[in-house]
Amino acid sequence: MTxxxxxxxxxxxxxxxxxxxxxxxxFHGIKVGLNDxxxxxPGLLGLHxxxxxxxxxxxxxxxxxxxxxAAAARAAAQFIAAETDSLTAEDRAALPGWVPAxxxxxxxxxxxxARNFGLSGAEAELLHRNWPHLGTAEALMxxxxxxxxxxxxxxxxxxxxxxxxPRPWAITFASSTASSSSERGYxxxxxxxxxxxxxxxxxxxxHKALRQSIEAVRRGIAAAFGLGAxxxxxxxxxxxxxxxxxxxxxxxxxxxxxxxxxxxxPEETGRGVPMAARGLHFAVDTARGHDVTFxxxxxxxxxxxxxxxxxxxxxxGAVRPESIVEAEIEATLAAGIAAGKRVILHGxxxxxxxxxxxxxxxxxxxxxxxxxxxxxxxxxxQTRFSxxxxxxxxxxxAVVLITGSKFFTGPPFxxxxxxxxxxxxRLRTGTLPAGLSAYFxxxxxxxxxxxxxxxxxxGNYGLSLRWHAALAEIKALQRVPxxxxxxxxxxxxxxxxxxxxAQPALTLLExxxxxxxxxxxxxxxxxxxxxxxxxxxxAPERCLTPAEARHVYTxxxxxxxPLLPNESWVAARIxxxxxxxxxxxxxxxxxxxxxxxxxxxRLISGEPSHRNLAAQARLAREFLDLNTVFLKIDLIxxxxxxxxxANPAPAYRPARLASAGLVSA
Numbered sequence: 001m002t003x004x005x006x007x008x009x010x011x012x013x014x015x016x017x018x019x020x021x022x023x024x025x026x027f028h029g030i031k032v033g034l035n036d037x038x039x040x041x042p043g044l045l046g047l048h049x050x051x052x053x054x055x056x057x058x059x060x061x062x063x064x065x066x067x068x069x070a071a072a073a074r075a076a077a078q079f080i081a082a083e084t085d086s087l088t089a090e091d092r093a094a095l096p097g098w099v100p101a102x103x104x105x106x107x108x109x110x111x112x113x114a115r116n117f118g119l120s121g122a123e124a125e126l127l128h129r130n131w132p133h134l135g136t137a138e139a140l141m142x143x144x145x146x147x148x149x150x151x152x153x154x155x156x157x158x159x160x161x162x163x164x165x166p167r168p169w170a171i172t173f174a175s176s177t178a179s180s181s182s183e184r185g186y187x188x189x190x191x192x193x194x195x196x197x198x199x200x201x202x203x204x205x206x207h208k209a210l211r212q213s214i215e216a217v218r219r220g221i222a223a224a225f226g227l228g229a230x231x232x233x234x235x236x237x238x239x240x241x242x243x244x245x246x247x248x249x250x251x252x253x254x255x256x257x258x259x260x261x262x263x264x265x266p267e268e269t270g271r272g273v274p275m276a277a278r279g280l281h282f283a284v285d286t287a288r289g290h291d292v293t294f295x296x297x298x299x300x301x302x303x304x305x306x307x308x309x310x311x312x313x314x315x316x317g318a319v320r321p322e323s324i325v326e327a328e329i330e331a332t333l334a335a336g337i338a339a340g341k342r343v344i345l346h347g348x349x350x351x352x353x354x355x356x357x358x359x360x361x362x363x364x365x366x367x368x369x370x371x372x373x374x375x376x377x378x379x380x381x382q383t384r385f386s387x388x389x390x391x392x393x394x395x396x397x398a399v400v401l402i403t404g405s406k407f408f409t410g411p412p413f414x415x416x417x418x419x420x421x422x423x424x425x426r427l428r429t430g431t432l433p434a435g436l437s438a439y440f441x442x443x444x445x446x447x448x449x450x451x452x453x454x455x456x457x458x459g460n461y462g463l464s465l466r467w468h469a470a471l472a473e474i475k476a477l478q479r480v481p482x483x484x485x486x487x488x489x490x491x492x493x494x495x496x497x498x499x500x501x502a503q504p505a506l507t508l509l510e511x512x513x514x515x516x517x518x519x520x521x522x523x524x525x526x527x528x529x530x531x532x533x534x535x536x537x538x539a540p541e542r543c544l545t546p547a548e549a550r551h552v553y554t555x556x557x558x559x560x561x562p563l564l565p566n567e568s569w570v571a572a573r574i575x576x577x578x579x580x581x582x583x584x585x586x587x588x589x590x591x592x593x594x595x596x597x598x599x600x601x602r603l604i605s606g607e608p609s610h611r612n613l614a615a616q617a618r619l620a621r622e623f624l625d626l627n628t629v630f631l632k633i634d635l636i637x638x639x640x641x642x643x644x645x646a647n648p649a650p651a652y653r654p655a656r657l658a659s660a661g662l663v664s665a
């Protein structure tokens with residue numbers, strides 16, 4: 001038997017061979033025993049390390065040794081099951097017999113647990129009862145969302161092309177859509193997971209244990225944004241779920257008026273927003289695991305809710321003048337109020353392509369003119385602003401919808417609604433639509449929210465873990481002085497503009513300048529989302545269509561070196577950027593797909609996998625990677641026919657790692 005600290009093991013094993021579980025960075029002092037059999041089969045080393053480290057961590061938190069070992073086996077089995085395709089046939093044959101059952105979604109039963117892990121009847125029952133809440137952080141973070149969050153068994157990526165496991169080999173400028181977890185975020189989520197797992201295995205009732213994680217998120221958001229009232233923060237699985245929540249909150253306004261929901265540029269927000277804004281199911285399943293009918297009415301929401309869409313772009317794709325947009329908003333709002341409707345006016349800060357509308361000054365004017373006869377909902381799901389700007393919106397009596405999964409680069413599906421003080425009374429007295437219980441649990445609402453009593457008890461554990469990862473990114477960002485943030489973002493913008501200008505096939509689609517309030521900071525006025533069109537190499541009279549642009553997006557996220565071995569330096573790099581946005585073709589006939597590169601919080605705070613680089617060297621590496629994205633786009637366009645014929649698919653890791661049978665704990 002040999003014994004070594006995790007730090008020692010990390011130094012001894014090549015990083016590309018076994019990237020050890022980053023969640024145990026806080027436990028460098030733990031010593032684990034590795035027997036000769038474990039050390040003799042390197043392909044399964046991650047399994048044995050995961051099992052030993054997790055069992056020791058749980059035992060240190062007061063969990064009985066046999067129970068700690070069994071729970072650790074659950075996590076180790078889930079880990080290695082996700083890596084099966086990268087194992088050799090010999091390694092797969094050598095897996096312990098308990099792995100498939102312990103990795104399964106459903107508990108293998110009391111007898112199996114007792115027999116294989118030496119548990120008493122009471123211990124087996126405890127493990128069996130808590131089965132849905134046990135496992136790896138990545139598996140738990142994949143719960144509590146909808147189908148977009150599911151891991152594809154072939155690629156090991158979710159519907160956003162990213163992973164809840166760290167993916168440090170990927171060049172990532174995808175914060176306008178979604179990002180893989182960083183090691184920093186994963187560590188934060190896993191610390192909370194270990195804490196909750198230990199509490200569950202010590203006998204704490206599940207709803208009480210999980211509530212600890214959810215309440216810690218609410219405290220973290222309040223602290224991050226300088227809010228004094230945690231009781232006005234409601235967690236939601238996604239930005240679209242917050243949209244449904246905003247509509248539900250208007251149902252609590254105490255009037256029986258039909259609702260008019262004014263959306264700003266719905267084509268540049270989430271695809272499900274127009275459905276959620278009418279109280280319709282926007283997917284085929286919900287965050288709480290209910291199968292639903294797409295676009296069917298949700299029980300309890302008014303069936304007469306109407307939509308009014310205010311577009312931010314002309315049919316040509318050009319951005320409409322601010323004065324025209326604001327005049328249309330004001331006329332639509334006034335007409336709705338005059339018709340006796342309860343109007344919800346959406347603000348947008350920012351859209352998928354970085355547009356802001358209407359301005360905070362204009363929202364303040366409308367509030368002065370119309371008082372409390374309408375609700376303001378601010379879609380700030382990109383959350384590319386300072387705490388002071390968020391508080392300025394709250395001062396307009398606006399509900400502010402945020403996420404931790406766009407600019408902040410936390411895992412996808414981490415939303416929240418921040419309510420102004422006036423909404424506290426609504427939560428105390430009203431009744432939420434019954435169908436909201438398919439999307440929200442009682443614990444996502446503050447403890448004093450009587451309106452949430454009609455919802456099912458409990459909360460969304462996966463959502464809370466995703467938020468813990470996001471909060472770690474927010475804290476890292478906020479440690480960087482605002483002036484330094486602005487300096488980095490200016491350099492990012494200069495690099496993007498130069499890279500696009502160097503490629504004749506690309507055209508930058510500039511967004512208007514961002515104007516908020518006098519309370520905003522220099523960095524948040526700078527563009528962080530850069531949108532560009534791509535001339536079709538096989539049809540140079542037009543730009544790539546949305547479907548063709550999606551191919552580029554997908555192939556960027558794919559190791560192309562097996563197809564393009566002569567240009568493998570660029571072809572092998574995995575690049576994850578923002579999903580294509582449909583916009584008008586320059587000719588005005590049909591649509592093109594515009595791609596986006598975006599600066600996220602990690603660019604400012606530092607990608608954790610670059611931690612050993614000095615500050616300026618790190619930024620130089622980031623901007624070199626940014627240029628690599630555009631070099632790979634050029635490579636794709638030059639080899640369009642060959643790639644279109646093969647249509648390669650992305651994977652969690654590059655081919656060079658997967659083909660070597662290497663695993664990542």
